[in-house]
Amino acid sequence: MDFISSSPWTNIAIAILIVLITTVTMGAFSSKNQMPVEGKTILITGASEGMGRSAAVQLAAKGAHIILVSRSAPKLEAALADVKAAARDPSTQRFTYLTADVSQPDYAAPLLASAVSWNNGQPLDIVWCVAGTSTPDFWLEVPITHARSQMDINFWGSAEMAHAILRQWCAADAPVVPEPKHLILTSSVLAFFPVLGYGPYTPAKSALRGLADTLVQELEMYPQKVKLHVVYPASIGSPGFERENMTKPEVTKKIEEGDPVQSPDDVAAGAIRKLEQGQYFITSAFLGHLMRWGALGGSPRNSWLVDTLMCCFLPIIWIFVLPDIYSKIRKYAKEHGHPATYRTKHIQDVKS
Template sequence: MQSTALVPALILGAVLPIVVFLSKMFFTSKKWDPRGKHCFVTGGSSGAGLALAVLLVKRGAHVSIVARNEERLQKALAELEKHRQTSEQIIKSYSFAVNSEAGSAAAVKAASEAHGGRCPDAFFFCAGASRPQFWVEQTEQLMREDMDATYGAQAYTALVASREMVKQGVKGKLVFVSSVLGYFSIVGYSTYSPGKFAIRGLAEALQSEFKLYDIDVHIAFPGTIFSPGYEQENKVKPKITLKIEETDGGSTPEYVAETILKGIQKGKFHITVDFIGNVFRASTAGSSPRNSYITDLFYGLVGYIALPIWRNSVDATVLSHRQEHHEYLRQKGIIREER
């Protein structure tokens, strides 16, 4: 940016937050109501995806859930039926792998057929998986698989969904689910965090681009979610990662789902679940739309002071693990026996 254009931009940057804050004080917009809307949820057979689907059904939405495992899908569908509000609600499940454009297109097409070919009004991208491991244990194949499981499983569905929404003139919502590890990362998540960072990059671009179509974009950054997926990842998670996460309280899928839906209804772009999430969000916001210019100043100040201290403590914990880690690598045959 040239210096002549920089001064007006700085003035605008100083004035705009005040204007936005005052407008929010005196003008309120109508909250998004899922009632009667068709909501499409990937990763909807368990965890936060299922919790979101249940919440949407309770709010009177038509809900389509998508996942790979047919058995879990049928159990999830039975759970959704318990919360049906009216006989008119269309509640269905579909078994597809959405980590490819073809799989995502088949899933969206199948869900649309139950609604006369009209694509869903809101897409919730909850599909994803974590496989914590040390970087030196990775292979090209594992790296590709992890990127497909984190980024691809959401990006391909978003591509198919947005094409249909634009084609049909549907002015709805795309809701991505990243992770607090999309703001920062630690040992063990070298192939998981990149995908979550990438989801943020995609959402940032689409949040701007989709103003052309009146399609709202949201992205959630939950921390630890006590779900079946979390239990599975803990079985392979490095000991040092478990040590660092000892003080992480975590959240239930239901709490995460409620927080995401409330964030959407408040029109938030970045949706965080807890205090730590807000600190990282405010500290790494860049030019992202702010949730609150007042509270973000507080969270940003906390982050400026506390996060470097936290990172130093994490690095100290990692270094204290060096001897044990080298022994682990020797047992794995990754490094040679010392002579």
């Protein structure tokens, strides 16, 4: 969604918002590091490219031991070389990779068994579920199996890992230690506001948000200390984004026109910074912050003061943004006819 160009009133609203954020948040996050990683063992899924790979490199630079997970061994070997090169202390840090397909049922338990074995039998300290994929299209124009496959990787891939690792960390005989374990899930800003063209994808990321909001309450029942976090990236300029654009409807591109595309390094760095601040809901760009504030509902707040103020303010922006979005959709529909013809036109354009 193009918040910036939708209306001059939106620009005024955003300017006011920036002033409010600067005033309220100045010094608000000056506490100690809530997720130190030096000497900790971190498992990252989807670590062979994009945000997952960038996160692995940056966490290695902070002194962590890293286990990279993805389906492709060749890609993991290349990523592993980058991670080793970034190590803060190559003489003491350890790195490896494990192959796994997170879309397959029952993948998590054997993967974790291998990871714990490599970690000298010790529990992992941090698990970050990054693996996911988006193949945009119209919900009605693709087989339902398309949506099911999106759910398998984007929801169940993380949900099964969450179930497996939390049962380890929170078992009745699991030790209660001063420093918490950290489970990090990766959703999408589309879980805050759905955009036309992501019908097969958005439900999975929205379900992941619902699971996280439930688990963060459930974890309060256990004596073991486990912190849950959810990262909500917007557009990331990665190989996955290039693949996404191959199927993305043209009307979706028009709606997103002007939206910023962040680099994987920037998204990973922003997420790690906010993890160190102890935040639960993590957005990596100003657009993402706006969308988060507009859709918090009953989710936990990073800051009760800031988030409450912004939740009150965001409805003003929606007054201008929503009509603009629906105007673009209706105009496109009027000019291009039935969506069933779009794919045929696209194929013809490619051939020509």
